[in-house]
Amino acid sequence: MEAFSERHARVLFCMLIFPLLFFALSACGPKTLPAPSAAVQNEIKSPSVYPLAVHPQWYQTLRSEKNILRGVGEGPSQAEADAMALSAISREMQVQVSSEIRTRTTQQGDSVSRRVAAEVHLKAGRQMQRARRTQHAVLQGVHYVAMEVDIRPDADILAGRMRKIWASEGLAMPAHLRFDGTKALTSGPLARRLKSLLSSPHGEGERVLPLSLERKDGLWIISLCRESLALAEVKGLFDFSVYASGKSRLFMESPSGKRLPNRLRHGEQVVFRMDDLPSSGWFSLFNLYPDGRVSVMEDNLAAGPGSLRVPEQAWDFFTNAILEQGVAQLDTYIAVFTREPLELVRFRHLGDVEGLVSGEGSYGAHRLAAFLEALPPGSRVSLLEVETR
Known part of the structure; x- marks a missing residue:
């Protein structure tokens, strides 16, 4: 879902169609193809x-x-x-x-x-x-x-390479495997799959492997020790729920105030709300796309205590947009409440002209993980995954 406010409604369709085309089609994950004849x-x-x-x-x-x-x-x-x-x-x-x-x-x-x-x-x-x-x-x-x-799944490729390295060095499979890296990455689906492939109840001791993600030459590069693999998107890599904290919850409503589920229709109008804010502070809202782009939807909005509506103006709202009907699209929204303003220059802001973020600098999923990991004590983080059809 590409979220943009009503003030972006006049954006030319041609400015949206190509980024959305890549985005919608990139949701297809790895799959084992038939054996060659x-x-x-x-x-x-x-x-x-x-x-x-x-x-x-x-x-x-x-x-x-x-x-x-x-x-x-x-x-x-x-x-x-x-x-x-x-x-x-x-x-x-x-x-x-x-x-x-x-x-x-x-x-x-x-x-x-x-x-x-x-x-x-x-x-x-x-x-x-x-x-x-x-x-x-x-x-x-x-x-x-x-x-x-x-053409195997990403985790299977990396695990296969690591097993070859261990075999060449005379190392047995460990009984327990841990990863050194950001919590969102080392707790994600790919890391969990790697653990199942690279550890055994009959193994020996514990082993710690560095796991990292970087953006290079227009591709995501996932690295496990000395082995690296190029990826086109970050779907299936992160688990940002590890940063969720506090009682404050992010949810969606219609402009009229009706609570909405996490599955929406194309073109549906929504507002975000975060409740139970403990005191006065600053609210920021991020949108993480499956291809790894990150947009700042709200930047250090004065908030609290109590409940906050985003956008603040009663007449304003966001509109869900996808490329074509019937093709599900998943977005992750991450709300952050802090006692002091945050420095967000490392991320792209949702543009008033384009209605979305673009350019190589917008691919910031790895920076977002590091940013959330370094939040000051007392911060509150809430996540919301939204599927739009």
């Missing part, structure tokens, strides 16, 4: 123009697996060899993309075929960004490379 596996390599006698041994034997697509390439430079290997993987992935589109369209109906196709192609594009070079050799002036793309 034998015919596709046999076409993993492009025809060689060099004598077979000079090829590395692995060049002729590499094959894709159920969840790992592999390709090889050759050329007078490493860049050309890389391009050939990626092209081979891309052809193989396209076969799987077509298969998944047919399967999902059959299950969900032809009425959503365009959206399904866009989602599957977008997911495949993200997976291709994970391509890694696993082999490189130079024989008689020719570069030979092997590359692979792992």
Whole structure:
């Protein structure tokens, strides 16, 4: 849900449609694709123009697996060899993309075929960004490379890499695993999955691993020790409820004062309310989008004690907006009440012109986690997850 006030109602549709398109389609999470067919596996390599006698041994034997697509390439430079290997993987992935589109369209109906196709192609594009070079050799002036793309869920990829590292170092699985990082990240769904994959009741002792998230080159980078993985969104990474505190609760009402559920319709008008504020202080409201953008909806609004309505003016309200009917969209709203004003320059504010936040600087989910972790004593935090259809 992109929240914007009524004063943004005149925003041109063309200014909203492209960010919302990416946002709505990016809600599709990782999924294991069908195993490649034998015919596709046999076409993993492009025809060689060099004598077979000079090829590395692995060049002729590499094959894709159920969840790992592999390709090889050759050329007078490493860049050309890389391009050939990626092209081979891309052809193989396209076969799987077509298969998944047919399967999902059959299950969900032809009425959503365009959206399904866009989602599957977008997911495949993200997976291709994970391509890694696993082999490189130079024989008689020719570069030979092997590359692979792992299409497993994020936690499974990281856990698999860590198990290989531990095996190479002669380390057994630990009985208990803890993570060093922000609480929202180390308590989130991905961290919980990692714990289940990297610890065992029959393991040895306890192990502490650093877990972090950063934004780099337009992608989210999740890092577990020395292993990193590129992500397109932060869905399934954080659990911001660990910062919830105090009796104050954030909820929604209609402009007329009727209490609203956490599932709304596209175009529905809402106001936010936080009750049981203990004393006079300052109120700020954040909107966290699934792709990791963060907007400041209210910045250090004088509040308390008692109940606070946002927006304050009786005639003002917010309007829920999604790209298309039938496509659920999830937003997380985080209300913060403090005794002193907060410094919020690190976050983008909800614009009076655009009605939403944009630009690389708006991707601040990791900064929001660190910000909430460092709130002064006595602060109150309340969260509200809202699904809009």
